[in-house]
Amino acid sequence: MKNLTGNVVILICLLLTLSACTTGPSKQVKSDIRTFASSMRIVTNAFAEQMRATEAAHQAALKENTFLQFDLGGNPPVNETGLFSYREYAVRNSLIDALQAYAHNLEEVFLNAEEESIALISEEFEEIDAELLDLSHGLGDRQKTALIGSLEGLSKVAFAAFANTEVGNIVQKNHPTVERAALLLYLDLGSPEDVDDNCPTEDVFQSLKISKRQIPLCRGGLRSIHSRANSEQLKTLRQRLQLLPKLKHSDEDREEVIDRLYKTRKAGKLLDKAMAQTQQVLIKLITAHRDLRTQYAAEISAASVKPAAGVLPSWFGTAEKGTAINKLAELTNFLPGLVKEGQKLLEN
Amino acid sequence: MAMHTRQEALDKYLEARDLLAAQDISKLPLPAQLRLLQAQRQIYHEIQLMEAQAIEAHDDQYLPLTPDLKESEADFQDVRDWADKAAQSGEAVENLAKGLGLILSLL
Numbered sequence: 001m002k003n004l005t006g007n008v009v010i011l012i013c014l015l016l017t018l019s020a021c022t023t024g025p026s027k028q029v030k031s032d033i034r035t036f037a038s039s040m041r042i043v044t045n046a047f048a049e050q051m052r053a054t055e056a057a058h059q060a061a062l063k064e065n066t067f068l069q070f071d072l073g074g075n076p077p078v079n080e081t082g083l084f085s086y087r088e089y090a091v092r093n094s095l096i097d098a099l100q101a102y103a104h105n106l107e108e109v110f111l112n113a114e115e116e117s118i119a120l121i122s123e124e125f126e127e128i129d130a131e132l133l134d135l136s137h138g139l140g141d142r143q144k145t146a147l148i149g150s151l152e153g154l155s156k157v158a159f160a161a162f163a164n165t166e167v168g169n170i171v172q173k174n175h176p177t178v179e180r181a182a183l184l185l186y187l188d189l190g191s192p193e194d195v196d197d198n199c200p201t202e203d204v205f206q207s208l209k210i211s212k213r214q215i216p217l218c219r220g221g222l223r224s225i226h227s228r229a230n231s232e233q234l235k236t237l238r239q240r241l242q243l244l245p246k247l248k249h250s251d252e253d254r255e256e257v258i259d260r261l262y263k264t265r266k267a268g269k270l271l272d273k274a275m276a277q278t279q280q281v282l283i284k285l286i287t288a289h290r291d292l293r294t295q296y297a298a299e300i301s302a303a304s305v306k307p308a309a310g311v312l313p314s315w316f317g318t319a320e321k322g323t324a325i326n327k328l329a330e331l332t333n334f335l336p337g338l339v340k341e342g343q344k345l346l347e348n
Numbered sequence: 349m350a351m352h353t354r355q356e357a358l359d360k361y362l363e364a365r366d367l368l369a370a371q372d373i374s375k376l377p378l379p380a381q382l383r384l385l386q387a388q389r390q391i392y393h394e395i396q397l398m399e400a401q402a403i404e405a406h407d408d409q410y411l412p413l414t415p416d417l418k419e420s421e422a423d424f425q426d427v428r429d430w431a432d433k434a435a436q437s438g439e440a441v442e443n444l445a446k447g448l449g450l451i452l453s454l455l
Contacts, residue, residue: 062392066389069385069386073382084403088403091411098414101417102420105420105424174417177416187406188406190403221399224399225400239373239385243381
């Protein structure tokens with residue numbers, strides 16, 4: 001009976017220690033994962049569309065010129081190729097799909113585990129007064145119920161701890177790829193103007209720094225192409241206005257041309273704003289993943305330190321402390337052993 | 349013929365574009381108007397192609413990143429597999445818990 005009581009005490013203390021040590025992910029980690037995943041959803045929906053819209057704005061500028069030449073009686077060639085090939089869309093879409101799958105996995109595997117984690121078990125253990133673990137006093141019904149509920153949650157505890165560590169490793173491993181991918185997309189969106197006099201002219205990745213929520217770039221990329229396309233179309237519309245009395249092949253009146261001019265200008269501003277917002281989201285995404293990597297580096301570093309014997313109650317024997325600590329250190333493997341131990345206990 | 353860097357070529361196109369843009373089209377005779385519009389169209393298109401080529405040059409940097417990220421799928425699957433095993437262990441623990449409850453009531 002004494003041996004039985006000792007084993008039960010070990011089990012209870014293991015659970016108590018687990019509830020104290022396995023605090024699960026910090027709020028910051030959860031917040032970073034949610035920010036990363038929601039940012040990625042925005043980028044997925046926006047980027048390809050904005051690339052297509054840029055191409056469309058370029059084609060609209062060419063068409064405006066073509067129509068004006070025709071309306072003047074000219075016969076311009078209309079054989080210009082598109083700006084972007086199928087391959088350019090495909091390599092970017094593939095990467096965005098892979099990033100989206102990564103973000104989805106991160107959110108699903110980690111947050112699903114977290115939802116079922118040990119908040120419950122910790123709360124239940126608060127109901128148990130450590131002094132009552134002197135089993136000569138026995139456990140009340142409420143404590144027994146709490147203990148059973150806690151035992152049933154053990155697999156969830158172990159999974160949360162395992163998922164936390166493994167997701168940490170995945171985040172560390174993939175961080176350079178995620179950051180580079182997001183920076184490439186940012187760079188492709190580019191800038192309609194040189195951001196400052198020191199915009200990088202060599203390999204941007206050598207000097208790329210996020211500063212004041214932007215990355216200094218030279219003029220270039222989709223925003224530059226789109227901005228030029230929009231300006232070109234507006235310029236041609238102004239030329240049309242100037243030439244309107246002489247146009248023999250157009251039935252468009254001044255009001256209609258002016259109306260189109262305003263609409264074109266407004267559409268240009270809206271698209272550039274949307275692309276700038278996508279860049280902001282990419283910075284948010286990079287920052288969230290950087291924070292996540294830092295948080296996990298800290299957690300993994302802390303987890304590599306073995307639990308101090310002091311976390312166990314003082315009345316816990318030295319030999320038992322050693323056993324319990326070893327079991328905690330092998331958290332992800334301890335469940336089968338625990339079950340075996342419990343079964344032996346029941347057989348006795 | 350002197351070779352130009354991409355940036356030099358782009359600068360020259362931009363300069364030509366600005367010169368053409370400064371021309372008041374309404375003061376030109378019709379043939380010149382058409383030539384001006386065609387010249388503006390060609391220079392504009394060349395500039396846009398150069399900018400698009402700069403984007404295309406990033407393609408090779410994108411290519412290795414996609415397989416790298418896809419490799420993480422296997423790592424996530426490992427976590428899911430472990431979760432399945434944990435769920436199975438959880439059932440055993442549940443039975444154990446019931447037994448322990450019984451023992452504790454006897455103590």
